[in-house]
Amino acid sequence: MEPIFYIIKTLLSILIVVVPLFLIVAYVTYSERKIIGFMQSRMGPMRVGPSGLLQPIADVLKLVSKEIIIPTNANKGIFLTAPILMLVPSLMVWSVIPLSEYFIISNINAGLLFILALTSLSVYGVILAGWASNSKYAFLGSMRSAAQIIAYEIAMGFALVGVLMLSGSLNLQNIIYAQSGNIFSWFWLPLFPLFLIYFIAGVAETNRAPFDVSEGESEIVAGFHVEYSGMAFAMFFLAEYMNLILISILCSIMFFGGWLSPFQGTIIDSYLSFIPGFFWLSLKTLMFIFVFLWLRATLPRYRYDQIMRLGWKVFLPITFFWLSIIGILIFLKYLPLS
Amino acid sequence: MNIELITFFIFSLLLVFTCLKVITSSNPVLSAVNLVFSFFLSAVLWLLLGAEFLSIILILVYVGAVMVLFLFVVMMLDINIAKKSAAYINYLPLGIGIFLAFNALVIFFFVNTFENIDYNAVKNIEIISTSNTENLGYLLFTKYLVEFEIAGLILLLGIISAIILTYKKNPKNKYQNPTSQISVSKKDRLKVITGLKE
Numbered sequence: 001m002e003p004i005f006y007i008i009k010t011l012l013s014i015l016i017v018v019v020p021l022f023l024i025v026a027y028v029t030y031s032e033r034k035i036i037g038f039m040q041s042r043m044g045p046m047r048v049g050p051s052g053l054l055q056p057i058a059d060v061l062k063l064v065s066k067e068i069i070i071p072t073n074a075n076k077g078i079f080l081t082a083p084i085l086m087l088v089p090s091l092m093v094w095s096v097i098p099l100s101e102y103f104i105i106s107n108i109n110a111g112l113l114f115i116l117a118l119t120s121l122s123v124y125g126v127i128l129a130g131w132a133s134n135s136k137y138a139f140l141g142s143m144r145s146a147a148q149i150i151a152y153e154i155a156m157g158f159a160l161v162g163v164l165m166l167s168g169s170l171n172l173q174n175i176i177y178a179q180s181g182n183i184f185s186w187f188w189l190p191l192f193p194l195f196l197i198y199f200i201a202g203v204a205e206t207n208r209a210p211f212d213v214s215e216g217e218s219e220i221v222a223g224f225h226v227e228y229s230g231m232a233f234a235m236f237f238l239a240e241y242m243n244l245i246l247i248s249i250l251c252s253i254m255f256f257g258g259w260l261s262p263f264q265g266t267i268i269d270s271y272l273s274f275i276p277g278f279f280w281l282s283l284k285t286l287m288f289i290f291v292f293l294w295l296r297a298t299l300p301r302y303r304y305d306q307i308m309r310l311g312w313k314v315f316l317p318i319t320f321f322w323l324s325i326i327g328i329l330i331f332l333k334y335l336p337l338s
Numbered sequence: 339m340n341i342e343l344i345t346f347f348i349f350s351l352l353l354v355f356t357c358l359k360v361i362t363s364s365n366p367v368l369s370a371v372n373l374v375f376s377f378f379l380s381a382v383l384w385l386l387l388g389a390e391f392l393s394i395i396l397i398l399v400y401v402g403a404v405m406v407l408f409l410f411v412v413m414m415l416d417i418n419i420a421k422k423s424a425a426y427i428n429y430l431p432l433g434i435g436i437f438l439a440f441n442a443l444v445i446f447f448f449v450n451t452f453e454n455i456d457y458n459a460v461k462n463i464e465i466i467s468t469s470n471t472e473n474l475g476y477l478l479f480t481k482y483l484v485e486f487e488i489a490g491l492i493l494l495l496g497i498i499s500a501i502i503l504t505y506k507k508n509p510k511n512k513y514q515n516p517t518s519q520i521s522v523s524k525k526d527r528l529k530v531i532t533g534l535k536e
Contacts, residue, residue, distance in 0.1 A: 078442050109469045113394040120402025170471060309516060
């Protein structure tokens with residue numbers, strides 16, 4: 001009886017995470033259109049439902065009912081596998097994310113490594129989609145995106161080494177516990193350059209503006225997913241927004257204390273103890289999601305060689321430099337040795 | 339039957355299947371994709387052994403980095419379908435030779451290890467925690483520090499020498515100079531013309 005209960009409990013907790021996640025993705029697209037609309041003095045979607053609130057549902061219905069077109073001479077098996085390869089890793093990562101002090105699907109020891117390994121898999125979806133479409137634009141888009149993702153993954157991994165040095169653990173709950181204290185004991189203060197690099201590299205990893213050369217509407221139509229339609233396209237879309245939310249939540253876990261209250265260590269904290277940790281985590285995550293949308297409304301697209309230069313010649317040396325500074329500070333006991 | 343055994347059989351059967359696909363599929367991209375899957379499946383097998391660090395590193399390094407570059411190169415090649423012809427027969431004797439040599443090596447190793455037990459190069463490990471990530475890190479940075487650093491140096495040397503061997507500066511290539519691009523000011527680009535009448 002015991003293992004059956006265990007399996008049911010795991011399945012339920014997966015449902016508790018995944019179903020709201022899909023809803024959140026739907027409404028992140030809505031808020032993206034609204035926020036960018038307001039930033040550009042437009043109204044955004046207004047027609048479906050009160051102030052356009054039902055727009056995402058209409059979009060989903062449209063995408064589901066559309067036909068999936070497979071181009072001639074496309075490699076059918078890989079063409080249909082690529083969206084799945086894109087979506088599955090970005091869903092799997094959620095199994096190790098601590099959503100509150102008590103809720104985490106699986107609290108594994110090597111959580112950080114698990115996240116790094118799985119986020120490095122999403123590049124396959126892009127490459128294989130571009131190749132299998134048998135289209136020049138799609139292939140160009142996937143080539144660009146693969147080079148970009150490889151370049152920024154290294155900077156991203158090194159930025160997380162700083163978090164590791166301060167927390168002394170690969171377990172995400174322990175990383176959050178190591179930040180407890182007050183708002184200034186969160187890791188954003190000692191690791192400020194690494195935090196910036198992590199966030200910017202995260203934007204580049206998710207192929208979002210201003211690093212969206214793999215889509216580049218004005219140059220290569222829509223990049224690696226030109227040939228996709230209907231549900232297959234919807235899966236790329238879902239994966240992109242899921243990665244956006246993931247990078248935001250990882251930023252808040254690694255550098256902004258996860259579910260810790262920002263008033264910890266002050267007098268107000270005792271009055272606010274009834275607020276669950278999940279509230280603070282989602283507040284921080286929403287802040288980062290807003291920055292993502294803000295970037296898209298504000299910045300023009302980077303030139304391709306500038307992206308490569310930024311990744312290899314700017315970010316990587318800065319991370320090396322800052323890691324050695326952190327090492328020296330720990331050695332001189334200005335920062336705690338975990 | 340316990341759940342670990344079932345998982346093991348499912349994943350090892352899939353592993354054998356994907357490995358066969360690697361060598362039998364006629365399309366090199368499909369072979370590479372199947373190789374990716376087989377790496378992933380063997381990472382799961384390592385996870386079943388309790389070697390969580392090694393299995394995640396296998397995914398991170400081989401699947402996440404090495405195979406991406408591999409796939410990159412294979413896709414750029416202009417051979418879509420390898421020719422199915424007498425090539426199999428030509429390579430058959432060589433294949434059988436390699437197969438026999440490899441098996442002889444494996445059998446030799448196993449016979450040797452069963453005869454004298456003391457085959458392990460790693461002895462007297464100090465175990466500091468239950469997580470093997472921590473144990474491995476502790477060992478690499480204390481007992482095997484010199485070896486670890488030498489391995490790192492050799493890899494760095496490999497990177498540098500590969501760049502030197504392949505990099506040829508073409509005088510015809512035109513490069514952009516980002517520093518000069520950034521440092522342009524309004525004066526360089528705009529020319530305000532005054533004094534024009536009529």
